[in-house]
Structure formats: structure tokens, C-alpha cells
Amino acid sequence: MLAILEGVRAYNDPGLQQHACAALHIIAKNVDNREKIVAVGGIRVVLAAMPANDSEAGIQEAGCWILAYLACNTDNQTVIATVGGISVVKAAMTAHTGLVGVQRPGCQALANLALNNVDNETAIVAAGGIPWRWQR
Numbered sequence: 001m002l003a004i005l006e007g008v009r010a011y012n013d014p015g016l017q018q019h020a021c022a023a024l025h026i027i028a029k030n031v032d033n034r035e036k037i038v039a040v041g042g043i044r045v046v047l048a049a050m051p052a053n054d055s056e057a058g059i060q061e062a063g064c065w066i067l068a069y070l071a072c073n074t075d076n077q078t079v080i081a082t083v084g085g086i087s088v089v090k091a092a093m094t095a096h097t098g099l100v101g102v103q104r105p106g107c108q109a110l111a112n113l114a115l116n117n118v119d120n121e122t123a124i125v126a127a128g129g130i131p132w133r134w135q136r
Helices: 002-010 014-027 031-039 042-052 057-070 074-082 085-095 100-114 118-126
Strands: none
Touching (some): 002 014, 014 031, 014 057, 031 042, 031 057, 042 057, 042 074, 042 085, 057 074, 057 100, 074 085, 074 100, 074 118, 085 100, 085 118
């Protein structure tokens, strides 16, 4: 897992980063692996790779899924939001409005970030992540 994250950090190659993010997406499906991804700095790596490759839908899709899985943990919700995760997910969704492959994990990431977290819910609304018609 550390080697995958190092590949994303060290190489500015969209193809390599897409494969690495896709691998992390698969690894993050396992709850135990989520803790390991976070422990080795995975949140910051994903949040750096996504804006650096904003036109690469595959990286945006995998990045949103990774964040969605990691945001199932309350502590991770706070970390992701604090280091700019809400705006990164929103930017991915805005850049790829016609791609269900980005919209679905983006919505799931925002939903998981907001789950039982009023601060994140408020931040998502403030960032324009939820259209007015979906607000309470």
C-alpha cells in the first residue's frame, strides 16, 4: 500500500496515478485497510492527486470512491473536510458533470462526509455541494 501511495506522490504521470488510485479504491473497500491508508498519509495523497489531474475522469472517480470509503469513519470525516476534501470532491463533480462514474462516488463521498456530522453538512451546503432544492 505504501508503494502505491509513493507512486502517486513521486510521479507526475496521469496514467500511473490513475492505476494507483484505482488500486487504492479496491484496497479501501476493506475496513482494516482504510486505517492503514490513513496512517500512511493516504488522505493527503489522494487530495493532492485529484486537483493535479482534474481533467482525468478515472482519477476523479477513484479518488471520490477512496474518500467515500475513508469518510465512513468519523475521525476521517473531520480530517478530509479540514484538508479541503469537500472542495476537491465538488471540483471533480463540477469538472465531470456528465459522467455518472464521477457523479456517483462524488455524491457518496459527500453523503458519507455529512453523515452524523453537522459541521461537514454545513460546509458542504456552504460550498454549493447540495443544490438549494435538496436542503432541509
